[in-house]
Amino acid sequence: MVRRGCGGFALIPLCDPVRCEAAGCTAATCTGAGVASNDELFERSLAAIPGGVNSSIRAFRSVGGRPYLVARAEGALVWDVEGREYIDLVQSYGAVILGHAHPAITAAVAEAATGGTSYGAPTPREMKLAEAVAERVPSCERVRFMNSGTEATSTAVRLARGYTGRDRVVIFHGNFHGATDALLAAGGSGVATLGLPGTAGVPAGAVAETMVVPYNQVPTLDATVAAVIVEPVAANMGLVAPVPGFLEGLRAECDRVGAVLVFDEVITGFRLGAGGAQHRLGVTPDLTTFGKVIGGGLPIGAVGGRADIMETLSPLGPVFHAGTLAGNPIATAAGLAALGLLTDDVYAELERRAQRLADLLNAAFADAGVQAKVPRVGTLVGLYLGDGDTPTDFDAARTTDEVLFARLFHAMLAEGVAMAPGAYEALFVGLGHDDVVLDRLADRAHRAAMTIAAS
Numbered sequence: 001m002v003r004r005g006c007g008g009f010a011l012i013p014l015c016d017p018v019r020c021e022a023a024g025c026t027a028a029t030c031t032g033a034g035v036a037s038n039d040e041l042f043e044r045s046l047a048a049i050p051g052g053v054n055s056s057i058r059a060f061r062s063v064g065g066r067p068y069l070v071a072r073a074e075g076a077l078v079w080d081v082e083g084r085e086y087i088d089l090v091q092s093y094g095a096v097i098l099g100h101a102h103p104a105i106t107a108a109v110a111e112a113a114t115g116g117t118s119y120g121a122p123t124p125r126e127m128k129l130a131e132a133v134a135e136r137v138p139s140c141e142r143v144r145f146m147n148s149g150t151e152a153t154s155t156a157v158r159l160a161r162g163y164t165g166r167d168r169v170v171i172f173h174g175n176f177h178g179a180t181d182a183l184l185a186a187g188g189s190g191v192a193t194l195g196l197p198g199t200a201g202v203p204a205g206a207v208a209e210t211m212v213v214p215y216n217q218v219p220t221l222d223a224t225v226a227a228v229i230v231e232p233v234a235a236n237m238g239l240v241a242p243v244p245g246f247l248e249g250l251r252a253e254c255d256r257v258g259a260v261l262v263f264d265e266v267i268t269g270f271r272l273g274a275g276g277a278q279h280r281l282g283v284t285p286d287l288t289t290f291g292k293v294i295g296g297g298l299p300i301g302a303v304g305g306r307a308d309i310m311e312t313l314s315p316l317g318p319v320f321h322a323g324t325l326a327g328n329p330i331a332t333a334a335g336l337a338a339l340g341l342l343t344d345d346v347y348a349e350l351e352r353r354a355q356r357l358a359d360l361l362n363a364a365f366a367d368a369g370v371q372a373k374v375p376r377v378g379t380l381v382g383l384y385l386g387d388g389d390t391p392t393d394f395d396a397a398r399t400t401d402e403v404l405f406a407r408l409f410h411a412m413l414a415e416g417v418a419m420a421p422g423a424y425e426a427l428f429v430g431l432g433h434d435d436v437v438l439d440r441l442a443d444r445a446h447r448a449a450m451t452i453a454a455s
């Protein structure tokens, strides 16, 4: 960590020497008086980075206010640059399932880095991580690595199109597959629609072959469809479990018309158990995309699947894929360390903690008289505010009370609990969220629920 100024306030990377001096603050007597505030640093970020952030949701636009800037994190906790501590339910959107700065990950990263950070040549570590994936997720007979979940889904689309010689892809309303043009299509409400661009900068042509259909209903396909891409458990519209028969129906419909079934397991992979959602739910896709957990908190993405489809990728086949940093030595080292630690016992413990999180939130809301639903699937937890049933599709998920969520978000933050700043994000527990942390979280959530009920 780069430290300026006195350097005594270990959590803070940005002491200002002039202020340290003015406050009479030295390494031995550091009070943090030389530190710039969140607001000052965010102001500087705004002048250097569009919106001050490198992923748009981090800007707090949907909940209002300004983000805290993280100085450091460990286990279940993050500290902002002012030294304020939060119990963290963001956990890098689930990527750091072992908790922040887990010693095994830190050691693997340090060791790998001393051997060089990128070579432009294959390494035994990539081979080992691909083998580790195939061992846990048998549908992944071959695995190709890249640098993000977004790259994984865009590669899967190109691969499915190249393999089938067809153009159309089918996606589900409320699912999220990263910032890739073909999958950034806006869907109409409740019905199957041909995609319109979901954001400026995506030409109509990029989504002209993207069909958006409602989640949890099996669409009737035809022989123009290259791929059906689905979050097998949807974790980007709160948390929506597949209804019985949905994934099985997709499997059967893809088989009927010869389309490639792609499970986007960027969130669920290595989180809902070692075998991901496909093992848990007993439906086998042709291709799977990974990100988040598979890199142990470092930038990574992967596509895995049936050998005959995967070997359509270059250099064996005609579908191009390349990446300067793909299969990166540090990311693959962290990924191997993470997968190695994620035993069945660890998953069972994480599920217990996720259930405790759901229970303590339910208790807090019930006590405060706040209507809420807290669905859980395995180690994933969602939250809907309102008196509706637990949602099964995006139209229902969207009835969550976003205004109340924003108030809850800020009440939790004031109590020292950091949730992702959006009403449609899942809540993540990791190995750092032990019973002591969860007890503290229960008290804080209770007070936050009382606060929003009173206002």
Ligand SMILES: *Cc1c(COP(=O)(O)O)cnc(C)c1O
Residues within 6 Å of the ligand: 093, 147, 148, 149, 150, 151, 153, 176, 177, 178, 179, 231, 236, 264, 265, 266, 267, 291, 292, 301
């Ligand atoms: C996070 C996410 C992505 C995008 O991954 P990035 O690494 O952020 O590019 C894709 N699909 C799903 C289901 C995700 O949750």
